[in-house]
Amino acid sequence: MKTAYKHWADLTQQIKDSGLWKTERIITTPQGAKIDTTATKGVINMCANNYLGLSNNDKVKEAAVAGIGRWGYGYSSVRFICGTSELHKELEARLSNFLGTEDTILYSSCYDANGGLFETILTAEDAIISDELNHASIIDGVRLCKAARYRYKNNDMADLEQQLKDAQNARIKAIVTDGVFSMDGNIANLKAICDLADKYDAIVIVDDSHGVGVIGDNLKGAHEHCDVIDRIDILTGTLGKALGGSSGGYTSGKKAIIDILRQRSRTYLFSNTLSPIIASASLTVLDMVENDKELVGRVKENTAYFRKGLTEIGFDILPGTHPIVPIMTYDELKAAQLAEKMLEKGVYVIGFFFPVVPRGKARVRTQVSAAHTKEQLDFVLNAFKEAKEELGM
Numbered sequence: 001m002k003t004a005y006k007h008w009a010d011l012t013q014q015i016k017d018s019g020l021w022k023t024e025r026i027i028t029t030p031q032g033a034k035i036d037t038t039a040t041k042g043v044i045n046m047c048a049n050n051y052l053g054l055s056n057n058d059k060v061k062e063a064a065v066a067g068i069g070r071w072g073y074g075y076s077s078v079r080f081i082c083g084t085s086e087l088h089k090e091l092e093a094r095l096s097n098f099l100g101t102e103d104t105i106l107y108s109s110c111y112d113a114n115g116g117l118f119e120t121i122l123t124a125e126d127a128i129i130s131d132e133l134n135h136a137s138i139i140d141g142v143r144l145c146k147a148a149r150y151r152y153k154n155n156d157m158a159d160l161e162q163q164l165k166d167a168q169n170a171r172i173k174a175i176v177t178d179g180v181f182s183m184d185g186n187i188a189n190l191k192a193i194c195d196l197a198d199k200y201d202a203i204v205i206v207d208d209s210h211g212v213g214v215i216g217d218n219l220k221g222a223h224e225h226c227d228v229i230d231r232i233d234i235l236t237g238t239l240g241k242a243l244g245g246s247s248g249g250y251t252s253g254k255k256a257i258i259d260i261l262r263q264r265s266r267t268y269l270f271s272n273t274l275s276p277i278i279a280s281a282s283l284t285v286l287d288m289v290e291n292d293k294e295l296v297g298r299v300k301e302n303t304a305y306f307r308k309g310l311t312e313i314g315f316d317i318l319p320g321t322h323p324i325v326p327i328m329t330y331d332e333l334k335a336a337q338l339a340e341k342m343l344e345k346g347v348y349v350i351g352f353f354f355p356v357v358p359r360g361k362a363r364v365r366t367q368v369s370a371a372h373t374k375e376q377l378d379f380v381l382n383a384f385k386e387a388k389e390e391l392g393m
């Protein structure tokens with residue numbers, strides 16, 4: 001065996017021995033509130049980012065099919081050679097309008113949006129001040145950049161201020177945070193962050209992948225929720241969660257920044273244009289988010305209903321308003337047992353342990369969708385109640 005393969009076999013064994021090997025459940029239906037897997041039929045799904053329930057929505061699917069008819073299957077090019085269609089320009093303008101920004105640039109994913117952001121606009125003379133719980137794609141994007149790095153405790157404004165003081169001599173200071181932190185479902189304190197940014201002459205970058213299409217009166221995201229729509233310099237986000245759930249991402253903000261990204265951002269310049277299928281469907285998704293008030297109301301109603309139900313059962317949930325609802329077990333084994341028990345009862349949830357969350361902070365993370373019916377949520381709540389009793393929690 002070549003040395004390389006021996007090394008990888010050892011690594012595989014190490015991961016398995018540590019109990020952290022991930023086995024993927026294989027789904028045999030489209031995504032939805034109720035799904036089949038190769039192992040279990042008809043389980044209620046409480047762990048998708050399908051916040052608006054659009055992953056398998058008829059209108060969205062029709063828009064995707066119509067998109068193929070009108071624009072074809074693909075553009076076989078990056079944007080700057082021959083991959084910019086009227087459709088792409090229309091979606092960029094619509095996203096800017098929806099988010100309340102000056103301009104938007106599309107990427108194949110939000111991972112790519114973050115990967116192509118920092119090194120394009122910041123250099124060794126600058127500083128990035130980053131929340132410790134920021135998403136992996138922000139961390140990787142920052143790694144590619146030569147700016148000095150500072151890290152502050154999660155959503156801790158005193159620590160952020162200290163880091164801003166430490167970074168005082170940098171030319172550009174850029175604060176970067178998730179809009180919504182995916183493990184806890186808590187929302188970044190964007191008002192205080194913007195105040196500190198003003199005080200210390202910093203810019204504010206928000207990755208709102210779990211916020212866009214989910215929070216704010218008009219579902220614009222964390223910046224709307226925190227009433228700072230005009231104060232964010234850069235927003236990145238995904239089309240792969242609430243906004244349809246396929247794939248695709250964007251960076252949106254001041255035109256001066258987006259102009260430079262179009263010239264220099266490597267993940268934009270050297271990767272294919274977004275599929276016209278997704279672009280076309282995304283326009284319909286934005287139509288629905290802007291005009292279908294019932295849809296907008298349902299995810300909020302379902303979330304409030306589910307959070308109240310879990311609290312009444314006596315679970316320790318992290319408080320908040322976001323459809324990410326973590327049920328804290330603290331104990332790792334308990335989280336695993338609870339998830340297992342729930343699957344037996346027909347509910348698909350996942351336990352999270354170290355290193356995904358800190359030690360002693362194990363949990364079962366649930367995510368509510370507009371696609372869940374009241375009956376389904378009642379079924380899930382009842383299953384949680386039984387599981388809690390059976391496990392003596």
Ligand SMILES: *Cc1c(COP(=O)(O)O)cnc(C)c1O
Nearest residue numbers: 109110111135137209238240249
């Ligand atoms: C999901 C997520 C991403 C990745 O989005 P993709 O479009 O799937 O690459 C990036 N940032 C945050 C905060 C996310 O939650």
